[in-house]
Amino acid sequence: MGRERMDRPEIDAALMQWLLERVQSGASPEDVVAAMVGRGWKEGDAVAALESAMREHLEAHARDNDLPPPERVPAPLALNGPSVIEAGDRRVTVLANLLHPRVVVFGSVLSDAECDALVAMGRERLRPSSVMNMDTGSDEVQSGRTSDGMFFRRGENALCDRVERRLAALVDWPLENGEGLQLLRYGPGAEYKPHYDYFDPARVGASGTLARGGQRVASIVMYLNTPAHGGATTFPDARFEVAAVKGNAAFFTYDRPHPMTGSLHGGAPVIEGEKWVATKWLRVGRYD
Ligand SMILES: O=C(O)CCC(=O)C(=O)O
Numbered sequence: 614m615g616r617e618r619m620d621r622p623e624i625d626a627a628l629m630q631w632l633l634e635r636v637q638s639g640a641s642p643e644d645v646v647a648a649m650v651g652r653g654w655k656e657g658d659a660v661a662a663l664e665s666a667m668r669e670h671l672e673a674h675a676r677d678n679d680l681p682p683p684e685r686v687p688a689p690l691a692l693n694g695p696s697v698i699e700a701g702d703r704r705v706t707v708l709a710n711l712l713h714p715r716v717v718v719f720g721s722v723l724s725d726a727e728c729d730a731l732v733a734m735g736r737e738r739l740r741p742s743s744v745m746n747m748d749t750g751s752d753e754v755q756s757g758r759t760s761d762g763m764f765f766r767r768g769e770n771a772l773c774d775r776v777e778r779r780l781a782a783l784v785d786w787p788l789e790n791g792e793g794l795q796l797l798r799y800g801p802g803a804e805y806k807p808h809y810d811y812f813d814p815a816r817v818g819a820s821g822t823l824a825r826g827g828q829r830v831a832s833i834v835m836y837l838n839t840p841a842h843g844g845a846t847t848f849p850d851a852r853f854e855v856a857a858v859k860g861n862a863a864f865f866t867y868d869r870p871h872p873m874t875g876s877l878h879g880g881a882p883v884i885e886g887e888k889w890v891a892t893k894w895l896r897v898g899r900y901d
């Protein structure tokens with residue numbers, strides 16, 4: 614770094630290169646920060662410098678590899694953070710926290726009564742679930758998705774509004790960037806084969822929905838019942854699955870529409886009983 618103590622550190626090219634070399638040679642962020650602190654940096658400044666170097670590196674990597682640039686995503690939680698989050702009107706617990714893919718499993722997002730009420734309000738409106746055809750933009754029933762579903766409009770009723778406000782507080786993302794809740798029912802054997810929730814920007818059919826709020830950057834799958842057997846939400850790239858437990862939720866983010874996010878996921882077949890979920894998708898911008 615060639616620099617001794619300083620009050621207002623600046624990141625010059627030499628420092629940037631040193632930081633990237635350290636990280637690329639396998640040093641952990643903690644090691645790099647410790648080395649900087651050993652050279653007279655304040656810890657907070659060292660963390661900020663490292664973050665900035667990493668961001669620049671990721672952007673350059675995206676440019677060089679013809680990848681879409683990363684978007685801002687909801688980021689509610691550092692590793693080894695609080696176990697309980699005050700989410701507006703409810704205390705939600707943190708059950709698991711995975712960095713890649715970025716998945717947080719929340720406990721007790723909804724009360725049992727709220728789960729039951731969402732099911733009761735939506736069940737008469739269920740239709741076979743569809744998948745968007747990204748070439749045409751139209752919704753089609755497909756064999757990879759054998760649930761029934763319906764959409765509530767955002768703020769359609771007091772319960773939707775309450776849940777939406779809670780989720781916005783939980784993951785710290787504007788209420789206005791959320792799509793309306795989607796209710797899904799999987800009967801025995803029904804599943805949703807692994808897929809990505811983002812829209813493929815290269816396909817013309819995605820342009821209509823992308824014009825409305827931009828890309829999806831996060832999903833919150835809330836379990837409204839506990840299936841007797843099966844029905845987990847799977848993340849095949851991580852060989853990880855989230856068990857469907859009433860009131861809990863799987864939250865995952867994807868900072869760009871690319872498989873490198875590891876956000877491939879699916880609803881595994883229900884072996885016994887039914888599975889009900891409510892899914893909330895979050896857009897990068899305001900969704901009207
Ligand atoms: O049912 C699940 O576990 C996953 C649902 C899902 O992936 C979706 O609604 O996009």
Ligand SMILES: [Fe+2]
Binds near residue numbers: 808832
């Ligand atoms: Fe999905």
